[in-house]
Amino acid sequence: MNASVPSAPTFLQAAPRGHAWRKFKSRAMGVLMLGSSIAVMTPLFLVLYFLVHEGASAIDWNFFTHLPKPSGELGGGMANAIVGSIVLLAMAACVGVPLGVLGGIYLAEYGSQRANYWIRYAADVLNGIPSIVWGMVVYLLLVVPFKTFSAYAGGAALGLMMIPLVMRTTEEMLLLVPQGYREAALALGIPRWKIITIIVVRAAMKGIITGILVALARVAGETAPLLFTALGNNFWNRNLAEPIAALPLQIFAYAISPYDDWHRQAWAGALVLLGMILILNIFVRLISRDRKFT
Amino acid sequence: MSAMADPISVPPPAASVSVSMPPAPAGATTPFAPAQPGQVAEEVAFDINRFSLWYSAHQALHEVSIKIPSRKVTAIIGPSGCGKSTFLRALNRMHELSPGVRITGDLRLYGEDLYSPAIDATLVRRRVGMVFQKSNPFPTMTIAENVLCGLRLNGIKDKQLLRDRLEQSLRMSALWDEVKDHLYRPGTSLSGGQQQRLCIARAIAVRPEVLLLDEPCSALDPIATAKVEELIHELKKDYTIVIVTHNMQQAARVSDRTAFFYMGKLIEYAATRTIFMNPSNPQTEAYVSGRFG
Numbered sequence: 012m013n014a015s016v017p018s019a020p021t022f023l024q025a026a027p028r029g030h031a032w033r034k035f036k037s038r039a040m041g042v043l044m045l046g047s048s049i050a051v052m053t054p055l056f057l058v059l060y061f062l063v064h065e066g067a068s069a070i071d072w073n074f075f076t077h078l079p080k081p082s083g084e085l086g087g088g089m090a091n092a093i094v095g096s097i098v099l100l101a102m103a104a105c106v107g108v109p110l111g112v113l114g115g116i117y118l119a120e121y122g123s124q125r126a127n128y129w130i131r132y133a134a135d136v137l138n139g140i141p142s143i144v145w146g147m148v149v150y151l152l153l154v155v156p157f158k159t160f161s162a163y164a165g166g167a168a169l170g171l172m173m174i175p176l177v178m179r180t181t182e183e184m185l186l187l188v189p190q191g192y193r194e195a196a197l198a199l200g201i202p203r204w205k206i207i208t209i210i211v212v213r214a215a216m217k218g219i220i221t222g223i224l225v226a227l228a229r230v231a232g233e234t235a236p237l238l239f240t241a242l243g244n245n246f247w248n249r250n251l252a253e254p255i256a257a258l259p260l261q262i263f264a265y266a267i268s269p270y271d272d273w274h275r276q277a278w279a280g281a282l283v284l285l286g287m288i289l290i291l292n293i294f295v296r297l298i299s300r301d302r303k304f305t
Numbered sequence: 306m307s308a309m310a311d312p313i314s315v316p317p318p319a320a321s322v323s324v325s326m327p328p329a330p331a332g333a334t335t336p337f338a339p340a341q342p343g344q345v346a347e348e349v350a351f352d353i354n355r356f357s358l359w360y361s362a363h364q365a366l367h368e369v370s371i372k373i374p375s376r377k378v379t380a381i382i383g384p385s386g387c388g389k390s391t392f393l394r395a396l397n398r399m400h401e402l403s404p405g406v407r408i409t410g411d412l413r414l415y416g417e418d419l420y421s422p423a424i425d426a427t428l429v430r431r432r433v434g435m436v437f438q439k440s441n442p443f444p445t446m447t448i449a450e451n452v453l454c455g456l457r458l459n460g461i462k463d464k465q466l467l468r469d470r471l472e473q474s475l476r477m478s479a480l481w482d483e484v485k486d487h488l489y490r491p492g493t494s495l496s497g498g499q500q501q502r503l504c505i506a507r508a509i510a511v512r513p514e515v516l517l518l519d520e521p522c523s524a525l526d527p528i529a530t531a532k533v534e535e536l537i538h539e540l541k542k543d544y545t546i547v548i549v550t551h552n553m554q555q556a557a558r559v560s561d562r563t564a565f566f567y568m569g570k571l572i573e574y575a576a577t578r579t580i581f582m583n584p585s586n587p588q589t590e591a592y593v594s595g596r597f598g
Contacts, residue, residue: 190402199459200511
């Protein structure tokens with residue numbers, strides 16, 4: 012064998028013109044995309060960093076067990092606001108979950124195409140309504156007639172905001188349940204309402220609960236709808252027909268105050284609020300991990 | 306083919322021809338000869354006259370007239386889109402789920418009009434059960450709950466009755482021995498063939514009179530298919546069975562009568578052996594010999 016035998020070109024020899032330039036462009040775009048995704052995550056880490064840095068020092072046992080104290084006094088907490096937020100969320104769920112779930116069932120199982128088009132459209136518009144507008148509407152509906160701010164009004168405002176969210180996720184989850192189950196159940200001569208409640212809704216239960224938790228997490232941090240409904244309260248609420256404290260309101264009040272110790276408490280409150288929402292989201296993850304039909 | 310070895314009744318030749326277009330006067334379209342010498346005449350389960358069905362503007366069934374015998378297996382064959390599934394679903398008003406469906410004509414089960422406004426579709430479906438192409442055990446229920454679901458959700462609470470039905474239904478669907486030790490596992494934990502037999506058990510647990518099978522074996526392997534076919538042979542002692550199938554060997558193996566549908570029309574309906582050995586319509590012959598469809 013000698014050198015006169017023509018050998019096959021190497022890969023690089025066979026590469027088309029502009030190959031190196033193309034590789035460079037590919038790498039550059041890759042770096043750009045990585046940079047964008049880091050840029051997306053940076054704000055999250057900034058939020059966490061500042062909350063922990065500024066707020067962690069103000070979190071102690073008193074923070075969870077004591078009422079707010081005047082600036083300068085030690086040992087003040089946000090116990091009333093934490094409980095108030097939980098109470099408001101519970102009331103919001105009482106409004107938002109039944110109406111949202113029933114609406115979603117109607118959309119997925121009963122509604123005609125025409126009706127569904129308008130209901131979905133309305134729900135999507137509702138989703139886009141600024142939260143402060145909800146607060147104003149509920150102010151007119153529930154605060155003005157009863158001449159007092161109240162926990163009821165705050166819960167109603169948050170609940171109304173939940174309805175479109177819960178409704179659309181419920182509908183989507185029900186539509187994911189294969190038609191075959193409905194047909195099989197119908198073929199057994201089972202009445203329609205039993206098929207929907209016992210077979211279809213149960214099959215979609217995880218997804219529906221996930222949607223409810225996501226909606227709760229979403230309204231948990233809302234401040235604007237509470238400003239002229241729940242108002243806020245520096246003491247324990249003993250009557251739901253009276254104003255009630257809520258974490259976002261307390262944070263707002265403390266953050267705009269001129270006192271340093273209140274500012275620290277505002278940071279701590281924000282950290283606790285974020286922690287609560289994080290816990291809700293972890294539940295969502297746990298529940299939706301082995302969801303069927305997706 | 307085993308069906309040919311079976312002593313299937315052969316209707317008199319003159320009556321074995323059945324063509325739906327143009328529609329003949331009611332009653333004259335289908336042969337109903339005595340089943341065998343010395344036996345009483347076959348009882349008619351479904352008596353269908355000039356039944357048409359539209360999906361909005363599209364006509365899916367054209368004046369179908371057919372008499373389906375009681376406690377026999379009737380196979381419906383035909384190419385995809387010929388209306389055979391539509392026809393099957395009309396037998397228990399399942400198509401009412403689809404919007405824009407309109408029907409004309411007469412569809413009777415043991416003389417009762419299935420489409421009478423006085424009769425609720427759920428009452429029809431309790432008497433006319435159905436098994437689907439894709440096995441569909443309810444995902445949130447155990448094997449036992451799946452079988453008993455039709456009874457429980459129709460309000461039966463008697464524990465003894467439920468226990469008996471559970472075993473009977475699973476035995477009839479030839480699944481009992483395979484699942485008796487884990488009745489409380491999810492229905493979806495079974496294999497595909499077992500799931501389909503579970504669906505059959507679920508359908509027969511409510512004791513319907515008729516069982517509609519919509520391509521019950523098309524998703525199954527040959528062994529599971531053989532089991533389901535064996536089961537069909539067993540079940541026809543108690544049930545009127547109508548089976549839609551794409552598989553002509555299967556139609557030949559399991560059925561007593563075969564109806565050939567094409568383009569929404571009933572082309573020919575006769576004893577299975579006649580359809581496969583000596584069809585009178587050239588389209589039927591072309592289809593069963595594999596030359597089209």
